[in-house]
Amino acid sequence: MTLLERLNHDMKEAMKSKDKQALSVIRMVKASIQNEAIKLGKDQLTEEEELSVLSRELKQRNDSLQEFKSAGRDDLVEKINDELSVLQKYMPEQLSDEELAELVEDTIKAVGAESKSDMGKVMGALMPKVKGKADGSKVNKLVMQYLS
Numbered sequence: 368m369t370l371l372e373r374l375n376h377d378m379k380e381a382m383k384s385k386d387k388q389a390l391s392v393i394r395m396v397k398a399s400i401q402n403e404a405i406k407l408g409k410d411q412l413t414e415e416e417e418l419s420v421l422s423r424e425l426k427q428r429n430d431s432l433q434e435f436k437s438a439g440r441d442d443l444v445e446k447i448n449d450e451l452s453v454l455q456k457y458m459p460e461q462l463s464d465e466e467l468a469e470l471v472e473d474t475i476k477a478v479g480a481e482s483k484s485d486m487g488k489v490m491g492a493l494m495p496k497v498k499g500k501a502d503g504s505k506v507n508k509l510v511m512q513y514l515s
Contacts, residue, residue, distance in 0.1 A: 370417045370457060371400065377456075388446075392453040399424055418459070418499040425454050462500045470496060471509050483514050 368376075374397050381390040403420050404412050412420070428451050435443040462470070474493040478485065489510050497506055 370414070370421075371397070371411075373457065374400075388449050389453050392450050396421065396424060396454070396457070415498065421454065421457055422499050425451070425458065428454065459499050462497060467497065467501050467506065467509060471506070471513055475510070475513055480514060483511065486510060486514060489514070 374393050378390060378393045378397070380386075381393060399420050400412060400417055403416065404410065407416070428447050432444060432447045432451070435447060471489075471493065474496070475489055478488045478492050480486075480489045490507065493506060493510065494503065
């Protein structure tokens with residue numbers, strides 16, 4: 368089942384169960400995917416492109432969450448947390464810290480990186496492997512840690 372099919376199915380379920388929060392998030396994700404397809408001039412996105420859209424939506428919510436927490440807006444924090452829980456259902460399983468560390472080590476060896484100046488080479492090779500499966504800032508910190 369493709370992501371769009373899952374979204375359509377879950378949207379129907381949310382309508383039946385009158386889950387306004389889930390329905391709103393699913394509609395927003397579907398619109399983002401369709402907008403991305405239009406922007407790229409395609410009828411349908413690849414799985415990787417859909418994952419990019421989902422990751423972007425998740426990142427936006429996480430950024431908003433931090434802003435709302437620092438502003439003391441507990442009402443909005445709760446709303447964003449609910450949206451994040453709906454979005455998480457569509458993301459692939461996240462890599463564990465051990466799996467991520469192993470991938471970072473292997474990539475550093477593969478590109479022959481020796482110092483922080485090789486950071487770009489490592490990140491360029493590593494990010495496609497972990498796309499949607501790990502947070503970019505977490506990957507960045509780990510690579511920096513291994514290169515120092």
